[in-house]
Amino acid sequence: MLTTADIFHFYREFEEDIPKTTVNWRVYELVKRGILERVGRGRFEWGSETSFIPVIEPKIQQLNSKILSQFPFISYCLWDTEMIKPFRQHVPGSKFTLLDVEKDVLESIFVFMKEFYSNIYLTPDKEMIDQYIITNKDSVIIRQLISESPIRNIQHVHTVTIEKMIVDIYSDVEFEYLKGSELLTIIKNIFDRYTVNKSKLLRYANRKGQQKRIIKFLEDNNLIEPRFIHNK
Secondary structure, three states: OOEEHHHHHHHHHHOOOOOHHHHHHHHHHHHOOOOOOEEOEEEEEEEEOOOOOOOOOOHHHHHHHHHHHHHOOOEEEEEEEOOOOOOOOOOOOOOEEEEEEEEHHHHHHHHHOOOOOOOEEEEHHHHHHHHHOOOOOOOEEEEEEOOOOEEEEEEEEEOOHHHHHHHHHHHHHHHHHOOHHHHHHHHHHHHHHHOOHHHHHHHHHHHOOHHHHHHHHHHHOOOOOOHHHHOO
């Protein structure tokens, strides 16, 4: 991994008086040409950036339309476990949709969505998840959206980023069925295939009170460098 300071010192070896503005412009051009990829604020790796673009299935689109028709101005994140499927080692037997929304509208969204979906749950606990959701293939879970969650807009759907996906499947009760080697396989496959903005990931993990745990997990499995953490 390279930092902005590393790149600046490199150029200073050849041009002693080079201004930082010139180095910043050169970094911008290197990223633009795909020679460097940005993985955090002031942090880079060699190679081309590979962005994760989840597939928005028809059910997600339909659910999204219902949300926007009734709650056009809320913050939300809509995604499903099919987006995790390409990274899994074993074929999943369950499938569910996650709708993360602002705390103030949790109850209102739940009441509204019950008109359209029978298997819908509001912040279910582990027992309910194990008994009803994991054994079902068409459940919708409504949860509280953490403020400043990293989300993105695809096809007019506010959906998950790869950083939010990693933190959620690592820490949330809905994904406890993935613990162990399956969870490690998923996260390793994500890091192998896509560019992960580690600064964004750790900021979100911190918002959820999971930063120390996920740092240890990533370091133990050689997915993040200790130097990155110490320089954060």
